[in-house]
Amino acid sequence: MKNPRQQTYYEKLEVPHDASPLEIRRAYKKLFELYQDESLASYSFFSEEDRKEILSDIEEAYLTLINTESRMSYDDGLIALGRLPEEKSYRDAAKEPVPIYHLQKKTMGVASSGRRKEELQTLASRTPAVREILSRDALTGADLEKLRAALEVPLEEIAESTNIRIDILRAMEGGDPATLPPAVYLKGFVKSYARCLALDEHAVAEKYMKGTGKNE
Amino acid sequence: MAPSSSQIWPIGGGKGGTGKSFFTGSLGILLAKLGRRTLLIDLDLGAANLHTIIGVSHPEKSLSDFIRKKAASLEETIVPTSIPNLSLISGAMNALDIANLAHEQKAKILRNITKLPYDCILLDLGAGTSFNTIDFFLLSDSGIFLTAPEPTSIENIYRLIRSVYFRKIRQVLKTHAFQSLAEEAQQQNEKATVSNPDLLLAMMKELDPEKGAFLEKTLAAFSFKLAVNQFRKQDNPNLGELVCRIVQKHLALKIDFIGNVAFDDRVHNAVCKTTPFLTLYPYTQTALDLRECCSRLLSEEAASSAAQRIAE
Numbered sequence: 294m295k296n297p298r299q300q301t302y303y304e305k306l307e308v309p310h311d312a313s314p315l316e317i318r319r320a321y322k323k324l325f326e327l328y329q330d331e332s333l334a335s336y337s338f339f340s341e342e343d344r345k346e347i348l349s350d351i352e353e354a355y356l357t358l359i360n361t362e363s364r365m366s367y368d369d370g371l372i373a374l375g376r377l378p379e380e381k382s383y384r385d386a387a388k389e390p391v392p393i394y395h396l397q398k399k400t401m402g403v404a405s406s407g408r409r410k411e412e413l414q415t416l417a418s419r420t421p422a423v424r425e426i427l428s429r430d431a432l433t434g435a436d437l438e439k440l441r442a443a444l445e446v447p448l449e450e451i452a453e454s455t456n457i458r459i460d461i462l463r464a465m466e467g468g469d470p471a472t473l474p475p476a477v478y479l480k481g482f483v484k485s486y487a488r489c490l491a492l493d494e495h496a497v498a499e500k501y502m503k504g505t506g507k508n509e
Numbered sequence: 510m511a512p513s514s515s516q517i518w519p520i521g522g523g524k525g526g527t528g529k530s531f532f533t534g535s536l537g538i539l540l541a542k543l544g545r546r547t548l549l550i551d552l553d554l555g556a557a558n559l560h561t562i563i564g565v566s567h568p569e570k571s572l573s574d575f576i577r578k579k580a581a582s583l584e585e586t587i588v589p590t591s592i593p594n595l596s597l598i599s600g601a602m603n604a605l606d607i608a609n610l611a612h613e614q615k616a617k618i619l620r621n622i623t624k625l626p627y628d629c630i631l632l633d634l635g636a637g638t639s640f641n642t643i644d645f646f647l648l649s650d651s652g653i654f655l656t657a658p659e660p661t662s663i664e665n666i667y668r669l670i671r672s673v674y675f676r677k678i679r680q681v682l683k684t685h686a687f688q689s690l691a692e693e694a695q696q697q698n699e700k701a702t703v704s705n706p707d708l709l710l711a712m713m714k715e716l717d718p719e720k721g722a723f724l725e726k727t728l729a730a731f732s733f734k735l736a737v738n739q740f741r742k743q744d745n746p747n748l749g750e751l752v753c754r755i756v757q758k759h760l761a762l763k764i765d766f767i768g769n770v771a772f773d774d775r776v777h778n779a780v781c782k783t784t785p786f787l788t789l790y791p792y793t794q795t796a797l798d799l800r801e802c803c804s805r806l807l808s809e810e811a812a813s814s815a816a817q818r819i820a821e
Contacts, residue, residue: 327751334751337664338759 301371302354310368311383314359321355413444413491420444431504432497434467437486441466444490455485462486476502515548516810517622517630518734519646522655523665525636528738529553531776531786532655532799533633534562538787539803541595545628548587550598552645553635554610557600565590566783568599575621576614583621592785596627610641619648636665638672646673647680651810653734653767656752658744663752666735674728674760678709681727690717732813733764736802740769767805770798 371377464472487497551559694712714721749766779786
């Protein structure tokens with residue numbers, strides 16, 4: 294064992310030169326537990342004087358290394374003495390918070406919604422089938438599907454932007470009626486659906502509820 | 510000391526009542542069951558009761574026969590036990606003055622123990638730090654310290670470890686004419702006494718690198734073990750590791766923790782029935798812990814002997 298006076302703070306805390314503040318704190322806590330007054334493991338091993346000296350030594354080492362500034366200047370001192378290779382010294386690399394994960398949600402190539410909306414509206418006004426369907430009093434699931442086909446919007450895109458499950462959307466277009474949600478929700482869903490197609494959501498929803506006989 | 514063919518494990522613990530005899534007896538039974546010819550020697554002179562723990566209530570012969578020259582050799586005092594592969598040299602039961610062993614008698618016992626033809630020899634030592642205990646402990650480099658997780662026991666274990674350490678240094682100093690060197694070291698730095706071994710070693714190495722290195726090598730040959738007995742569930746399971754860490758760091762001695770042995774009220778029942786605990790209660794936590802200690806001891810031994818062979 295080296296004479297405690299010749300030990301560096303790193304050796305005193307038994308941590309590597311590039312230890313992170315977290316490691317230093319942990320090492321200090323462990324040593325403190327070992328040498329503190331109530332520690333059973335070191336009971337009677339040291340005189341009160343020695344124990345205090347060891348504890349103050351550890352504390353000094355800890356307080357120097359836990360502070361980035363004082364640690365850098367201490368490291369510089371060690372480097373000057375040739376006791377610490379420069380490349381091994383600790384440099385605080387993580388100044389910015391590191392993102393735990395990136396929210397890179399995959400989009401299906403939907404262009405910015407504003408432009409998309411205009412495109413859809415011009416397309417709707419130019420297509421006679423769309424105008425014909427929209428002029429009706431009541432709409433069915435099959436009509437919704439025709440509208441969507443005419444405007445060339447895939448069902449997946451609607452599911453993605455509205456967060457409505459795709460099997461529910463299919464049911465709304467005339468698929469399995471068992472999957473249809475209760476009327477309260479259904480109206481909202483149709484509104485969202487219509488919004489995606491840049492149609493008048495209130496009108497479409499009203500007509501749809503009428504056409505499917507869900508309107509009370 | 511002449512090299513012995515058998516593995517000798519002295520078992521010591523500063524404080525009485527930590528379970529040295531219980532641990533020695535149990536370890537002996539486990540080793541014997543593994544097929545090793547094992548001998549237990551009760552060296553707790555004057556307060557011997559290892560025989561009771563392993564179920565030999567009235568040993569016919571004992572160590573005192575050898576000391577009193579009733580038995581021609583130490584081998585004649587060996588008594589068999591009910592467990593195959595396990596034999597015993599009982600502590601002297603009849604002689605009242607046996608606790609105060611004269612130096613020549615002690616030397617004679619020490620010499621003869623190393624000659625006994627066994628695979629494993631376990632020495633059950635008495636409490637305290639008398640020279641008798643320490644010299645028996647120093648019969649081997651791989652002594653086992655036993656402690657209970659209590660301040661009193663920890664205190665005594667440190668005292669024993671220190672006594673063993675300093676006795677070894679003194680032995681080396683005496684036999685190798687180190688005395689003058691040690692005095693010189695002390696003159697240069699008044700703190701460099703045997704009670705400050707690190708500094709003394711450093712000073713001696715400075716003054717005479719060859720002799721300093723020899724002392725260092727002698728001390729480095731130690732490979733002690735530590736077991737914590739009477740471990741109750743509210744105790745800190747890392748205590749043994751921590752104690753080893755302190756000793757390694759501040760005395761520069763090699764010491765390995767080999768395990769906690771759970772406290773069990775039924776040990777008392779087993780002792781009262783003069784039947785080994787492991788025979789009566791083989792499927793208890795305590796029995797499991799003892800087996801764990803035994804296997805760690807054997808694996809450490811295998812590792813160190815392999816390392817020695819490579820070094821040679």
